[in-house]
Amino acid sequence: xxxxxxxxxxxxxxxxxxxxxxxxxxxxxxxxxxxxxxxxxxxxxxxxxxxxxxxxxxxxxxxxxxxxxxxxxxxxxxxxxxxxxxxxxxxxxxxxxxxxxxxxxxxxxxxxxxxxxxxxxxxxxxxxxxxxxxxxxxxxxxxxxxxxxxxxxxxxxxxxxxxxxxxxxxxxxxxxxxxxxxxxxxxxxxxxxxxxxxxxxxxxxxxxxxxx
Amino acid sequence: xxxxxxxxxxxxxxxxxxxxxxxxxxxxxxxxxxxxxxxxxxxxxxxxxxxxxxxxxxxxxxxxxxxxxxxxxxxxxxxxxxxxxxxxxxxxxxxxxxxxxxxxxxxxxxxxxxxxxxxxxxxxxxxxxxxxxxxxxxxxxxxxxxxxxxxxxxxxxxxxxxxxxxxxxxxxxxxxxxxxxxxxxxxxxxxxxxxxxxxxxxxxxxxxxxxxxxxxxxxxxxxxxxxxxxxxxxxxxx
Amino acid sequence: xxxxxxxxxxxxxxxxxxxxxxxxxxxxxxxxxxxxxxxxxxxxxxxxxxxxxxxxxxxxxxxxxxxxxxxxxxxxxxxxxxxxxxxxxxxxxxxxxxxxxxxxxxxxxxxxxxxxxxxxxxxxxxxxxxxxxxxxxxxxxxxxxxxxxxxxxxxxxxxxxxxxxxxxxxxxxxxxxxxxxxxxxxxxxxxxxxxxxxxxxxxxxxxxxxxxxxxxxxxxxxxxxxxxxxxxxxxxxxxxxxxxxxxxxxxxxxxxxxxxxxxxxxxx
Numbered sequence: 081x082x083x084x085x086x087x088x089x090x091x092x093x094x095x096x097x098x099x100x101x102x103x104x105x106x107x108x109x110x111x112x113x114x115x116x117x118x119x120x121x122x123x124x125x126x127x128x129x130x131x132x133x134x135x136x137x138x139x140x141x142x143x144x145x146x147x148x149x150x151x152x153x154x155x156x157x158x159x160x161x162x163x164x165x166x167x168x169x170x171x172x173x174x175x176x177x178x179x180x181x182x183x184x185x186x187x188x189x190x191x192x193x194x195x196x197x198x199x200x201x202x203x204x205x206x207x208x209x210x211x212x213x214x215x216x217x218x219x220x221x222x223x224x225x226x227x228x229x230x231x232x233x234x235x236x237x238x239x240x241x242x243x244x245x246x247x248x249x250x251x252x253x254x255x256x257x258x259x260x261x262x263x264x265x266x267x268x269x270x271x272x273x274x275x276x277x278x279x280x281x282x283x284x285x286x287x288x289x290x291x292x
Numbered sequence: 293x294x295x296x297x298x299x300x301x302x303x304x305x306x307x308x309x310x311x312x313x314x315x316x317x318x319x320x321x322x323x324x325x326x327x328x329x330x331x332x333x334x335x336x337x338x339x340x341x342x343x344x345x346x347x348x349x350x351x352x353x354x355x356x357x358x359x360x361x362x363x364x365x366x367x368x369x370x371x372x373x374x375x376x377x378x379x380x381x382x383x384x385x386x387x388x389x390x391x392x393x394x395x396x397x398x399x400x401x402x403x404x405x406x407x408x409x410x411x412x413x414x415x416x417x418x419x420x421x422x423x424x425x426x427x428x429x430x431x432x433x434x435x436x437x438x439x440x441x442x443x444x445x446x447x448x449x450x451x452x453x454x455x456x457x458x459x460x461x462x463x464x465x466x467x468x469x470x471x472x473x474x475x476x477x478x479x480x481x482x483x484x485x486x487x488x489x490x491x492x493x494x495x496x497x498x499x500x501x502x503x504x505x506x507x508x509x510x511x512x513x514x515x516x517x518x519x520x521x522x523x524x525x526x527x528x529x530x
Numbered sequence: 531x532x533x534x535x536x537x538x539x540x541x542x543x544x545x546x547x548x549x550x551x552x553x554x555x556x557x558x559x560x561x562x563x564x565x566x567x568x569x570x571x572x573x574x575x576x577x578x579x580x581x582x583x584x585x586x587x588x589x590x591x592x593x594x595x596x597x598x599x600x601x602x603x604x605x606x607x608x609x610x611x612x613x614x615x616x617x618x619x620x621x622x623x624x625x626x627x628x629x630x631x632x633x634x635x636x637x638x639x640x641x642x643x644x645x646x647x648x649x650x651x652x653x654x655x656x657x658x659x660x661x662x663x664x665x666x667x668x669x670x671x672x673x674x675x676x677x678x679x680x681x682x683x684x685x686x687x688x689x690x691x692x693x694x695x696x697x698x699x700x701x702x703x704x705x706x707x708x709x710x711x712x713x714x715x716x717x718x719x720x721x722x723x724x725x726x727x728x729x730x731x732x733x734x735x736x737x738x739x740x741x742x743x744x745x746x747x748x749x750x751x752x753x754x755x756x757x758x759x760x761x762x763x764x765x766x767x768x769x770x771x772x773x774x775x776x777x778x779x780x781x782x783x784x785x786x787x788x789x790x791x792x793x794x795x796x797x798x
Contacts, residue, residue, distance in 0.1 A: 087683045119687060119689070121689065140685035140687075141681065144684070145651075145652075348734060351567055351733050351734045352733075353732060462592075475776075478774045494765055494767055503591060504588060504734040505734070528760045530736070530759070
């Protein structure tokens with residue numbers, strides 16, 4: 081589903097990866113309307129539940145509407161049942177994505193930590209499928225960094241390693257993709273809780289001196 | 293104005309991704325409308341050509357001090373509305389033809405000669421016209437004030453008062469009433485130059501309130517037997 | 531008693547949809563809605579939020595209204611600037627403000643910024659961009675000052691400073707150079723005024739005056755015509771028409787009442 085005229089596009093790079101203690105998530109902060117950068121400091125990492133977050137890409141309004149609904153479902157769920165798992169959240173997202181695929185232009189990465197299966201990353205592309213993955217990238221900028229991510233991702237990384245991996249991957253995508261840019265937002269989700277990080281535009285590494 | 297080097301392209305970016313991958317035909321539009329209003333008035337022994345100095349396109353202001361009127365001789369002034377690039381190149385061409393006339397005949401062109409020259413120049417581009425609306429003000433061979441208005445392909449006629457450009461529809465009815473005394477039973481005394489200038493200023497003040505393409509500043513050219521004098525008057529800048 | 535009349539439930543009326551489609555095929559062009567060029571601005575400061583807007587409404591190249599109000603009331607502690615289709619911004623803000631008023635009467639509590647934001651974005655999302663309202667929402671509730679923009683398709687974001695409308699490209703340059711954290715109240719007002727003025731002067735769709743609304747804890751101040759950057763010239767001529775200017779083509783006098791002489795009034 082292409083964007084409607086005048087719709088706000090999150091022509092985005094988003095990424096999430098499992099590491100030793102949980103998951104790390106990252107996103108750029110650019111939102112565009114055609115060639116105009118309508119927002120240079122958007123927040124594309126949204127909280128669904130205490131330890132479940134998601135990265136949004138595609139239409140800004142579609143992705144916000146879906147995540148608001150799922151956030152509400154999970155609130156009810158956690159009152160009636162126990163804390164929701166990441167898979168529960170991802171399945172709810174998938175259901176909405178599948179049933180409304182004709183009218184939506186939305187792709188997500190859902191990631192979180194739960195006591196049953198630890199840190200998990202799920203990717204929900206356009207159309208309503210759901211895949212579990214050790215790491216996931218999507219959005220217009222992701223095409224530039226598949227090779228980089230495939231070659232450098234390792235299981236059970238330390239937190240700092242995982243964050244550097246995310247930061248470098250995003251920096252590379254943002255330097256090539258015109259629809260991605262601005263600053264970098266990251267989130268670390270572990271058993272202990274959620275930590276949010278922000279890397280200002282001026283502190284983003286250049287492609288020739290990436291920190292490894 | 294939309295300049296595209298090739299006529300047919302695969303629109304791979306697609307504004308907002310709407311036409312992604314679908315062949316879209318794109319046109320080159322050689323014309324633009326740069327707004328602006330020009331007013332011409334003629335009295336017994338004077339004529340006035342006034343124009344605002346805003347140049348714009350769409351919702352953008354390109355210039356706040358663009359002179360749309362040019363002094364051609366000691367008794368004629370030419371103002372142009374419409375597409376500014378055509379207006380400039382037309383003015384340039386008229387000035388050059390007047391120069392050649394001077395070299396051939398060792399005298400300035402008369403007002404009537406210039407208006408005929410302008411008409412044939414416009415008509416020479418009958419099938420790819422200058423997108424320019426011209427207004428020529430001056431004194432005829434008897435020293436009487438005349439103003440001629442032209443359409444884009446050279447049709448022209450004399451009028452005591454005429455307006456061209458973006459604010460013409462708003463201003464024409466006002467000057468018809470105040471200068472040509474349309475719909476007025478009494479009050480037919482000829483208007484003095486001083487009063488005419490005051491009416492010109494008020495006309496532009498009024499139009500600048502309601503026409504978004506008119507504003508910034510007003511150039512007033514006053515043509516009398518003694519030559520051409522100019523006056524500036526500030527207009528709204530929003 | 532049975533009845534065939536189905537009560538109206540509110541929302542839009544599509545009765546004329548098919549007729550208009552038919553008329554369009556016959557070559558009728560539908561009337562254009564007023565889409566005003568606009569400069570609207572909002573900014574957070576130390577302990578509040580300032581909203582600002584120009585006052586011009588355009589229809590094509592003509593200025594339709596020189597002094598319209600583009601900042602509308604949502605709740606005593608929440609106001610909203612509107613850009614886009616004039617009727618859409620007017621009706622969406624009126625609808626949400628009425629719903630919030632009823633909610634306040636039920637709960638007896640101050641309206642929350644988030645309620646207004648969520649109601650607006652859900653309304654706009656439901657109509658899939660067909661309601662052309664681009665909004666800047668500003669308010670002060672128990673979470674302190676907040677500022678958000680809402681696009682016609684129903685997405686919203688919180689930012690410390692925002693501008694929308696055709697003049698936003700001019701206004702954003704002022705905000706990007708001048709905005710800092712914890713601005714003083716007067717500095718924020720001046721910055722927002724200058725940002726709107728940048729739109730007024732450099733965007734032909736925006737013009738006339740600057741209206742401001744300042745929202746602080748338990749205090750909302752509306753500053754109508756805070757700045758009038760385009761002074762009005764006095765007239766150079768007198769346009770009073772002389773008696774007899776309008777021609778009398780014919781004259782007819784009809785006696786509609788019969789006047790009879792009575793007794794003289796007692797004026798002693």
